[in-house]
Amino acid sequence: MSEARSRQQAGLMDYRVICAHMRSFPPVVIIEVAIAPGSNELVSKSSGLAAYIFDILKQQADLKFICDTTLDYGPIGNPILISKKCDLFISISYAGGHIYYAISNSPIGLDAEMIHGEGLYTSAMNRVFSLREQYIHANLSKDLAALYEMFVWTRKEAHLKLHGRELSKYLDKLSDIEVSASAKSCVQFVSFLVKVDVLISICFYGY
Known part of the structure; x- marks a missing residue:
């Protein structure tokens, strides 16, 4: 079976490496994979498809550093990379028809979310946002408020993934999780837009 046909059957349309290193945190590779139309529901619900696509990614010439790894899952469904050569860590998220793999030599948590103009429900806001974050949100314009909601949400979910929590x-x-840039904590965050309407946040242990 040709590589193109194998990728198509897996639901993998195309991929790109978004970043290989950022000065402020341990070396990390983020792989963005476009999923074939109709595969969205499977990707969001099936860890099997994520692992299958990962096996195809290992065959790509520019991703040889993961060729000897195996993607497995822990007791709560958290992804684990098994490698005989070195310690590698992985976190996976899905947003906007894409699946995102973050791979590093240090523990890492990743979350990706689409930015929705509708915003979060008030009940969800009260559960997720601290009082300080609710105050900041209330004083932003509608567009900035939508971005800030996903900024806070992705950082907090990435924090949970870093610690292997459901x-x-x-x-x-x-x-109770403080995600502001000035927060004094043993963990750090980096957030950035990978598309106009998709925000990624990474959580990692500070040095």
């Missing part, structure tokens, strides 16, 4: 069990504790 979102459903910690939703009511998210308001």
Whole structure:
């Protein structure tokens, strides 16, 4: 079977390496994979498809550093990279018809979300945002408020992924997680837009 046909059957349309290194945190590779139309529901619900696509990515010439790794899953469904050569860590997220893999030699948490103009429900805001974050949000314009919501949400979900915690069990504790740039914490965050309407946040242990 040709590589192109194998990729098409897996639902993999195309991929790109977004960043290979940022000065402010450990070396990391973020791979953005476009999924074939109709595969969205499978990607969001099936870890099997994510692992299958990962096996195809390992065959690509510019991603040889993961060729000897195996993608597995922990007891709560958290992705784990198994490698005989070195310690590698992975975090996976899905947004806007794409699946994102963050790979690093240090523990890492990744979340990607689409920016929606509708915004979060007030009930969700009260559960997720601290009082300080709610105050900042209330004083922003509509467009900036929508971006800020995903800025806070992705950072907090990335924080949970870094620590291997299930979102459903910690939703009511998210308001206790401080994600501002000035926060004094053993973890750090980096957030950036990969598309006009898709925001990524990475959480990692500071040095």
